[in-house]
Amino acid sequence: MIKRLLVYIAGSIFLLSASGCLVAESTYLKKAEEYDTVSKELAELQKTHQKLVLENAALKTRFNRLTEDAAVLAADKKQLEGILKAKSDVLSKNISELRQQVAELKVENGRLNTDIAELQKAKEEKVKEVSGTYEKLLANMKNEISQGQVTISELKGKLTVNMEAAILFDSGKADVKPEGLEILSKMVETLKNVNDKAIRIEGHTDIVQITGGLTRIFPTNWELSAARAINVTKFLQQEGINPLNLSAAAFAEHKPVADNNTKEGRAKNRRIEITLVAKD
Template identity: 65%
Template sequence: MMRRFAFLVMLALAAASLSGCLVKESTYLKKVEEADGLTKDLSALRDKYKALSEENGQLKTQLAALKDEAAGLAKDKEKLTTDNKELEKVLKAKSDTLSQNVADLRQQVADLQSENDQLKGDIANLQKAKEEKVREVSKTYEDLLDRMKGEIAQGQVTISELKGKLTVNMVDAILFDSGKAEVKPAGMEVLSKVVDILKDVKDKAIRIEGHTDNVQIVGNLTKKFPTNWELSAARAINVARYLQSQGLSPENLSAVAYGEYRPVASNDTEEGKAKNRRIEIILIPKDAP
């Protein structure tokens, strides 16, 4: 009985001892499993740390690059700001200059417009005065035609008007005897008709031109008139003196000698020579050459 009890006690103790060993082994296995899990987690964490470290380095590198870029952009912005201020100054200066130029040009345009208006007025006045003078010349022309219609009809006098220039052409035979330069009485009567018309002309110069044919002076007459120059000059001067004696102002009179060198017809015929021997009384503007 005692042996059986002892056996049971020993069996119980053995079972208890075995049960304790089994519990320890189960705990150990759990610890091992936990350790393996932790090891794996640690390895994964190390890998993640490494990846994060690499990413961190890349991010720092990118951050540094971005900071450099930002610094460069800041400098560019500062430079642009400075340039913009300079540009604004330049543009303002140019704008001020252009504004002044525009104002000056406007003033010049206004001045030119005023000057043009004045010139237009002057031109209109001159045109009016010119037309008035043309009318005066035309009236003088018509009056001469009326007073000298007899001489004109006989072919002794021709009267022409062109562009304000009036010419009274007289053949020498009605004014002078052959080979002489003194105006004969009949010639004075003809010239008196001209004087009656010309005495009212105040704004014209009166030029007396002497002309001859090409027949050379010969004999004793050469002592007084060596050439046709002298004869044409003497005749023109004597006509001018007669006009002066009849009241025409000597300031408006001039005498010119052309001799044989300005013929109006051919000297090959007697008729042509007769036309070339003439006195021309010409009304011209006072400022004409």
């Protein structure tokens, strides 16, 4: 419309010029001024139009880019939702399995606590039994204990009766002498009641080696300590102690309990030990 107006004004000016002084000069100037104004407005509008065209193109480009970004984000969202669901399913399964395991562990813990309580009770009963055996042996052998010929010790459920060889055997002999049999007899009734322990009879000597004609019977201290331990074991069996609970062992001079350089020490090392230990 503006363009047609400019053409119209221009045409009017031309006609006025061609027709001479058909119109006043003021009218011509007015029309020329209007033409200039409209021309400027047209230029501004064209400039604005061009700017808007560029902005529109930029907005379309941005819109397209945002549309693409939105599509990518939507795809990412869908993928992440799938991953999240898969992980959620796995997590739910793991939680269910863990709950089952916790329940099973609670049952197992309850069973273990019951077993522990029973074992503790059994242990306490065994300790009481060993303590009872210990007290009975102390009472039965108080004379020998008071003379230092016998010692009885109890440590962590292990009971040991230590008897010097002199009260059981003559020097260089393995047969238990009558006095020794009387001492061993004091233990028999108590040991008969021991069924949950192994009764081990150990023979020990000092470091003095066997010499002379005695070597024909006992070449070394091994044979002597073994013969003494076996003879004590046989006597206990003959007196009614279950042979399945009995065993004999020899250590010769290799497990001393005192100094072998003194007479008193050697006397202590020549000994029979009867030990109550846990069965294999």
